[in-house]
Amino acid sequence: MALGWTGPGGPSSNNALLVVHCDGPVALERVTRSLDRLLDVCPWPAARLRRPFPWGKLHWAAGRRSALAPPPVRRRAVATPEALQQAVITELNTAIDPRREAPLRFAILDDTPSAGGAGSTLVMTWFHPLMDPRGAQNLLHHLDYLDAHPGDAPWGDAVPAFTPSPETRPFRERGRLARQSLAHMRSVSRLPSVSARAGRVGPVRFRQETFVEPDPQAGRERATRDIWWRLAVVGKAMREIRLGGDLPDVPFLLPIAVDLRPKGEPGPSFGNMLAFHFARFRPSDTVDTPRLASALRGQMADAVREGQIEANEVAMTFLQYRPLAMIRRAVRSIPGGDAFSFNCADVAEFPAVLARCFGRRVVNAYHVPAIPPLPGVGVFFNRCAGRNNLVVAWIEGVLSHDEVSRIVEIVREEMGWLRTP
Numbered sequence: 001m002a003l004g005w006t007g008p009g010g011p012s013s014n015n016a017l018l019v020v021h022c023d024g025p026v027a028l029e030r031v032t033r034s035l036d037r038l039l040d041v042c043p044w045p046a047a048r049l050r051r052p053f054p055w056g057k058l059h060w061a062a063g064r065r066s067a068l069a070p071p072p073v074r075r076r077a078v079a080t081p082e083a084l085q086q087a088v089i090t091e092l093n094t095a096i097d098p099r100r101e102a103p104l105r106f107a108i109l110d111d112t113p114s115a116g117g118a119g120s121t122l123v124m125t126w127f128h129p130l131m132d133p134r135g136a137q138n139l140l141h142h143l144d145y146l147d148a149h150p151g152d153a154p155w156g157d158a159v160p161a162f163t164p165s166p167e168t169r170p171f172r173e174r175g176r177l178a179r180q181s182l183a184h185m186r187s188v189s190r191l192p193s194v195s196a197r198a199g200r201v202g203p204v205r206f207r208q209e210t211f212v213e214p215d216p217q218a219g220r221e222r223a224t225r226d227i228w229w230r231l232a233v234v235g236k237a238m239r240e241i242r243l244g245g246d247l248p249d250v251p252f253l254l255p256i257a258v259d260l261r262p263k264g265e266p267g268p269s270f271g272n273m274l275a276f277h278f279a280r281f282r283p284s285d286t287v288d289t290p291r292l293a294s295a296l297r298g299q300m301a302d303a304v305r306e307g308q309i310e311a312n313e314v315a316m317t318f319l320q321y322r323p324l325a326m327i328r329r330a331v332r333s334i335p336g337g338d339a340f341s342f343n344c345a346d347v348a349e350f351p352a353v354l355a356r357c358f359g360r361r362v363v364n365a366y367h368v369p370a371i372p373p374l375p376g377v378g379v380f381f382n383r384c385a386g387r388n389n390l391v392v393a394w395i396e397g398v399l400s401h402d403e404v405s406r407i408v409e410i411v412r413e414e415m416g417w418l419r420t421p
Contacts, residue, residue, distance in 0.1 A: 013093050013204050016128035017368040018136045019121060022360035026108050026120040028075050030358050034143040035070035035106075037154075042162045044130070044270045045071050045139075049098035058320045060103070060130070060270070071102040077110045078121075084109055088123055092368060093203045096127040103127040120360065128370040131270050133347045133382075134259060136367070137354065138269040144357050163271045167317065174314045177307070181315035184308055188278050193253035193341055206368050206393040207404050211417035213388065224415050227346045228296040229289065231256070231279065234344045234379045236286035237410040241403045251280045252341040254375075256300070258309055266351075275313035277303045289414065343378030345369065350384035368393055379407065388417060 039046055043062035046069060050061040062068060078084040087109050096103060104126035111119050124136055131139065138160075146154055167174065224230065235252055255276040261267030277300055285292045303309055350365045366389040371378050376398040380391040390411055392404050399407075412419070 013095060014128055014370055015092050015094070015096060015125050015204075016133070016136070016370045017088065017092055018124040018133065018140065018365065019088060019208075019368065020124075020140070020354075020357060020365040021363045022120045022122060022357060023363050024119060024360045025110055026122050026358050026360055028073055028108055030147050031106055031108070031122070031143065032070060032073045034146040034358075035073070037146045038142060039065065039068045039070060041155075041159055042142075042270075043068055044162065045104060046102050048100070049103070049127075055321060055323070069102075071104050071106065073106040073108065075108040075110065077112050079112045084111075084121060088121075088368075089203070089205065091123050091125045092206070094125075096125070098127045098130070103130045119363065122357065129272075132257070132259075132272075132274050133345075133367045133369060134261065134267070135269040135271075135273060137347075137351055138266050140357065141266070141351060141353055142269065144354065147358055160266070160269075162269050164268050164273060169314075174317070177311040177314040178318045180307065181311035184311070185278070185315075188253065188280070193280070194248060194250045194283065202396040204368075204371050204393060205396055206391055207408065208366055208368075208389060208391045209408055209412075210364060210420050211388045211390065211412060211415070212386070212420055214416065214418055225346075226293060226297070227256070228300070229293040230346055230381055230415075231296055231344050232281075232286060232289045232292040233411055233414040234342070234407075235281060235283070235292070236289065236414065237379070237407040238342055239283040239286050240410055241399075241406050249282050249284050251282050253278060253280050254340045254342055254344060255279075257345055260313060272316055275309050275316065277309060277312075340375045342375050343369070343371070343380075345378070345380050347380065347382040350382060355385075364389070366391055371395055379411070387420065388415070 035045060043065070044060055047060040047062040049058065051058045076087065078087055087107070091107055096105070104124065107123040107125070109121040109123065111121075124140065126136065142160060142162075224233075231254075238252065256279050257274045258277055259267075260273050260275055267273060279296055279299055281292060281296065285295070347367050350362070354365070355362055363385065364387065365384045366382055367380060368391055369378060369380060371393045373395060377394040378392075380393070382389050382391075390408060392399075392407055394404065
């Protein structure tokens with residue numbers, strides 16, 4: 001939330017998206033009914049953001065079930081692929097005020113015959129502090145499950161855990177860990193780093209493309225699915241488009257999200273389930289992708305061994321008590337005025353349990369995470385139905401369309417991917 005206000009002139013969009021393309025029309029009534037039934041056991045889709053003045057905890061609050069209304073679900077037709085893209089961009093940039101309205105909404109965008117089919121695109125838009133991309137996938141699965149199980153007790157006695165378990169560590173231990181994380185972040189921010197033309201405020205744009213691997217069983221393809229390889233490739237793309245003009249060999253600095261859910265389990269949908277590792281490398285390091293990927297993997301191993309990931313997890317909970325204005329001032333005081341160089345994340349495989357959604361086959365699905373003014377650009381990966389999705393998102397003015405095209409092409413070449421027909 002604080003980073004969304006760090007550019008000059010006011011806030012940028014704090015929205016994130018999950019876009020799901022289906023092979024047929026999705027019934028609005030089924031989505032609305034599932035949302036309403038979910039509120040019987042989970043109020044958070046209808047919650048509001050609250051903070052007791054002036055130093056209380058920033059938190060989600062929901063009233064009695066009788067007072068809760070499901071988030072809005074809207075439907076509209078789109079005549080062309082360009083109209084579909086513009087409709088999704090409009091969803092991304094239409095702000096959600098979580099203090100006065102539900103923190104998420106849905107849009108169903110129906111193809112018209114002139115658009116080449118009778119499919120639907122389901123767009124879930126949420127105020128991004130509500131949940132992370134994997135949490136959004138979990139939420140969609142819960143809604144689809146409710147749609148397929150119309151009984152009074154769809155989960156029986158095994159209702160999913162929608163939020164993280166309460167913290168059990170003593171306050172003194174958590175305070176020590178938070179101070180450790182704060183000291184680490186201050187040491188990182190004191191060092192100069194190179195960034196894009198960051199700090200701009202304007203509409204968020206994005207470009208999504210889908211690729212296939214020439215031989216999914218080949219060893220190289222397995223290696224390139226590693227986040228550190230992909231980060232090295234994106235770093236090379238950022239170096240080659242020479243962000244901000246002549247690019248000095250000053251390190252890139254970027255946050256890498258670490259999912260705290262137990263491996264192999266869906267985990268909670270709502271709340272913060274991410275900690276962050278801060279990766280650093282020089283633009284000149286990107287000339288050797290395997291070596292850089294290995295070095296980045298080593299940085300992560302060191303951070304885990306030194307307890308930095310655990311400490312960051314705890315520090316994130318303490319931030320909920322800190323006024324947003326103080327966080328914004330702290331970010332703006334970073335030397336050079338830049339927080340990070342760019343964002344990069346891999347959401348990995350779209351869940352197999354969502355191969356069908358609300359009775360329709362899922363053709364493709366991808367995420368567009370929130371893009372704050374600092375750094376103002378991000379590159380994101382995921383896989384769905386055997387294909388690789390690449391999303392480049394930026395605040396207008398940070399990148400040109402030619403630069404975005406160059407990023408996409410460099411990533412495609414380095415990954416060895418083929419364009420889909």
